[in-house]
Amino acid sequence: MYLYRLSHALGEAGHHVDVIHCIDAYELLHPHEPEIEFEGHPNVIPYGLKTGYGWLSPLFTHQTGRSGFKKKHLLHLLNSKPYDVIHYHNISLLGPEVLMLDPSQNQAVKMYTAHEHWLICPMHVLWKYNRHLCDKPDCFSCMILSKRPPQLWRYTHLLKRASHHVDQFVSPSRFTAFIHGERGFPRPMAHLPDFTNRVDEDWKKPGPRPQEKPYFLFVGRLEPIKGLQTLIDLWQHLSDFDLLVAGTGNQERELRAQARSSPSIKFLGKLPQRDLGTFYYHALACIVPSMTYETFGMIVIEAFARKTPAIVRDLGALPEIIHESGGGFVYRTQEELLEAIRRIATSRTLRDELGEKGYQAFVQNWSTEAHLGRYIELLRKIATQKFGYVPWDK
Numbered sequence: 001m002y003l004y005r006l007s008h009a010l011g012e013a014g015h016h017v018d019v020i021h022c023i024d025a026y027e028l029l030h031p032h033e034p035e036i037e038f039e040g041h042p043n044v045i046p047y048g049l050k051t052g053y054g055w056l057s058p059l060f061t062h063q064t065g066r067s068g069f070k071k072k073h074l075l076h077l078l079n080s081k082p083y084d085v086i087h088y089h090n091i092s093l094l095g096p097e098v099l100m101l102d103p104s105q106n107q108a109v110k111m112y113t114a115h116e117h118w119l120i121c122p123m124h125v126l127w128k129y130n131r132h133l134c135d136k137p138d139c140f141s142c143m144i145l146s147k148r149p150p151q152l153w154r155y156t157h158l159l160k161r162a163s164h165h166v167d168q169f170v171s172p173s174r175f176t177a178f179i180h181g182e183r184g185f186p187r188p189m190a191h192l193p194d195f196t197n198r199v200d201e202d203w204k205k206p207g208p209r210p211q212e213k214p215y216f217l218f219v220g221r222l223e224p225i226k227g228l229q230t231l232i233d234l235w236q237h238l239s240d241f242d243l244l245v246a247g248t249g250n251q252e253r254e255l256r257a258q259a260r261s262s263p264s265i266k267f268l269g270k271l272p273q274r275d276l277g278t279f280y281y282h283a284l285a286c287i288v289p290s291m292t293y294e295t296f297g298m299i300v301i302e303a304f305a306r307k308t309p310a311i312v313r314d315l316g317a318l319p320e321i322i323h324e325s326g327g328g329f330v331y332r333t334q335e336e337l338l339e340a341i342r343r344i345a346t347s348r349t350l351r352d353e354l355g356e357k358g359y360q361a362f363v364q365n366w367s368t369e370a371h372l373g374r375y376i377e378l379l380r381k382i383a384t385q386k387f388g389y390v391p392w393d394k
Contacts, residue, residue: 001273001298002115002172002194003089004038006375009197009368011043020077022070023048024057025093036272049073061095065153065162070094071101078103084392085379088112088166092124096153096162107391109382113170113192115295119159120183122151127225127292133315134292137183163187168382172296173317179293192378194296195371196362202277202306203359209282214345215242215266217283217308219276219299220290222249227289227313232259234334239264241345243287246271246279280306284351285328285344288312289337297321300328301366304358309351311340324365327358 007017040046051057051069060068067074074094078086078101086108091098099112116124122143126134130146143150153159163169169189171177177189220226228245232255235243245255246268259265271279280286286303288294293316300310300321310328312318319330329340344351364370383390 001196002113005195005197005368006371007044008041009372011041013372015043017044018077018081018083019044019046020074021046021048022058022093023050024054024070028055028058028093035270047077058093061093063149063152065095065151065156065158066097067095067101071097074098074101079105083108086110089115090118092118096159099162100165102165107387109379109386110165110167111170111379111382112166112168113172114176114180114189115172115194117176117179117293117295120180120185122154123148125225125292126179130224132291160186167386168378170378173320175293175317175320176295190378192374193366193371194298194301195366195368196298196302196305198363198367198369199277199305202281206281206306207278210244210279211242213242214240214284215244215282216311216341217244217246217279217286217303218289219246219280219286219302220288222247222252222255224251225290225292227291228255229258230289230291230334231287232262232265234338235259235262235265237338238341241284242266244268244279244283246276276302277306280308283308285309285311285341285354287337287341288318290315290318292316294318300358301362304355304362304366307352307355307359309344309354309358311337311344325358325361327354327361 003019007019010017049070053069057069060066061070082105083103088099088111117126118124121134122139123146128134128138128142139154140150163186166187169187170192171180171189172192172194174191177191180189218228218231222228231243241264243265245266248270256267280303286299286308288297288299288310290313295317297312297318300312300318303310304325304327310322312322312328312330314330314332322328322330331337331340344354380390
């Protein structure tokens with residue numbers, strides 16, 4: 001979602017954006033067309049890489065770290081236009097070698113945003129043995145027990161060599177930059193928080209309430225790391241307000257079974273972004289109970305954009321957003337979570353106060369306008385350090 005929003009924001013500002021992605025990697029686990037379509041933009045052109053080798057292409061890259069069957073296509077695209085900026089996002093199945101592929105003119109600024117922990121974790125999410133938070137690296141045994149093939153290239157110096165072809169690594173949170181350094185990633189990271197669109201109409205002219213009974217909202221993938229199971233346990237003792245769950249995932253059947261005895265928990269399934277606004281706005285608060293280290297808190301700022309407070313677990317990047325905004329509560333125990341829920345549910349004044357603080361912080365820090373200003377400023381700084389001037393000013 002960040003990449004979609006960023007490319008369209010740049011397109012709206014008059015820039016031309018090409019997005020390169022790997023269809024072979026997508027179809028590895030999802031051979032069908034996406035269920036939800038997103039609108040395009042005339043200044044944003046997607047290039048889907050499809051090699052004809054199917055699953056062999058991402059498997060080769062996963063094991064070797066090399067771009068393999070995709071390399072010639074990538075080089076062709078990189079040399080097809082005089083790009084000013086090459087911005088890397090999730091490159092896991094393009095391989096670290098892609099960082100070393102430079103345009104022949106080599107006048108581009110190269111930046112990498114760590115939206116996940118792939119640079120320091122082959123499982124991407126620092127979730128150890130597919131059971132609990134990663135306290136210290138045991139990557140080989142973790143991958144085996146998580147039923148993933150070990151990545152041979154991680155036992156070479158490929159990533160370290162490739163990282164020196166990137167001018168600036170970027171983290172969406174201070175916590176993520178810190179843990180990359182703590183886990184041995186050799187390059188410093190600049191801080192550039194993510195953003196979401198201005199959605200003023202969602203709170204100025206909200207849609208009708210989804211239901212009369214007050215509710216709290218969970219938005220996210222239904223996976224163990226997202227922590228919905230902990231909310232279901234808590235909601236067995238709550239009946240005055242509902243818990244609405246927006247999202248799907250591999251754990252959905254198990255979570256539905258867990259919630260079967262609680263009529264106050266309702267599963268909404270996967271909802272398009274355009275439909276989520278109403279659910280955010282009318283919620284008493286949005287709860288983010290993630291069990292592992294989030295690199296940012298997109299759900300939190302999506303709630304703030306609708307003047308809705310958030311309650312988050314004291315883990316990873318989530319507390320940063322609450323502390324910087326004052327737009328909600330941070331909890332460590334189920335008792336603290338229950339107290340925060342009851343405080344917001346019993347005081348409309350408190351709910352509105354937290355929502356307003358969250359919204360004002362969103363406008364200042366995490367809106368499109370705020371992000372684009374910082375984004376362009378950072379690119380200009382990188383260009384000046386690399387070339388001594390800003391090439392696109394000529």
